[in-house]
Amino acid sequence: MPDREDVCVLIPTLNEAETIGEVIDGFREQGFSNVLVVDGNSDDGTRDVATEHGARVIEQSGVGKGQAVREGLEHIEAEYVLMLDGDGTYKPSDAETMLEPLDDGYEHVIGNRFAGMNDGSMPRLNHFGNRVINRAFSIIHRSDFKDILSGYRAFTRKSAERSYLTSDGFGVETELAVECVKHSVPTAVVPIQYEERPDDSETNLHPLWDGGDIIMTLYQLAKTNNPLFYFGSMGMLSGLIGVILGVYVAVEWVTRHISHEVIAVVAGISIIFGLQLLMFGVLSDLIVTLHREQMRRIDERR
Incomplete structure (x- = not known):
């Protein structure tokens, strides 16, 4: 020691x-x-x-x-x-x-x-x-x-x-x-x-x-x-909210013939935003991985 x-x-x-x-x-x-x-x-x-x-x-x-x-x-x-x-x-x-x-x-x-x-x-x-x-x-x-x-x-x-x-x-x-x-x-x-x-x-x-x-x-x-987890979890949550709202709008239209245009728009935006966050997480994770590899190579040369 x-x-x-x-x-x-x-x-x-x-x-x-x-x-x-x-x-x-x-x-x-x-x-x-x-x-x-x-x-x-x-x-x-x-x-x-x-x-x-x-x-x-x-x-x-x-x-x-x-x-x-x-x-x-x-x-x-x-x-x-x-x-x-x-x-x-x-x-x-x-x-x-x-x-x-x-x-x-x-x-x-x-x-x-x-x-x-x-x-x-x-x-x-x-x-x-x-x-x-x-x-x-x-x-x-x-x-x-x-x-x-x-x-x-x-x-x-x-x-x-x-x-x-x-x-x-x-x-x-x-x-x-x-x-x-x-x-x-x-x-x-x-x-x-x-x-x-x-x-x-x-x-x-x-x-x-x-x-x-x-x-x-x-x-x-x-x-x-771990940006993939960070942004991916938020993206999945946003997407899930959008799907739930979308299902609600669909059920209301099929069973009661009631349209919820505003909720449908919010659902669409939520799903798109979730996908964007997920894609951003994937790209960020790639950048972090490349950065670590570069730092590892720099440390090996010291």
Whole structure:
């Protein structure tokens, strides 16, 4: 695995005073002295606890986990980054497992929580939502990373610099996964332990609100990574609406001799628009494929 001196442990936090000290101590016991905490203006003394336990602390200038990650990366000069949440659900002892693939040519490593999830560590609603999102990711982006919402990541700083991250919230993990697919970043998935959040620590994740934000992020990112799915799905929806309206007009004319000229026009426009979107998706997918092939050839010549 990479030398510990070349690794920065990045921990975005928000009101994690109950757990952050133990998390930092765990990494320092593992030999990691470079621990960076990006705190989102906590009001429970998280920054003081993190400082007392030897971490370098910066106060987040914006709001949200995604923005905290982006800001943290700007303050990191180490060659490798080990990122995790500060809520005590991830084990510092898994650091070696996370970092080992980076020595084998991988540039991004995802910790798979489902491989070692303790009982009660994830509510049923969250578990179901994670499964749905992972399945959607594998269909939309044609890669199976097992657990794209895992907050335990290890990656090279250079690979992070190539990523275009814009999400301010919990969609940052989704963006990282999509960027790995888009730029063909060698990505490994390793098993980790995922523990139950301590009773005194409250989650900052809202399953419905943040889950919806993650799904929208996942779909929007398909525009540049899988345009055939993005534009094709909208085209099929538009075409389906047009067909339904057309069938309604036909049934009304045959059974009741009532014509709906306006609805018929809308149905026709909807079908034509759907076909145009589908054709645009096919052309866009061809352009993206050619672009990736050109980038692959350029990388091979370097």
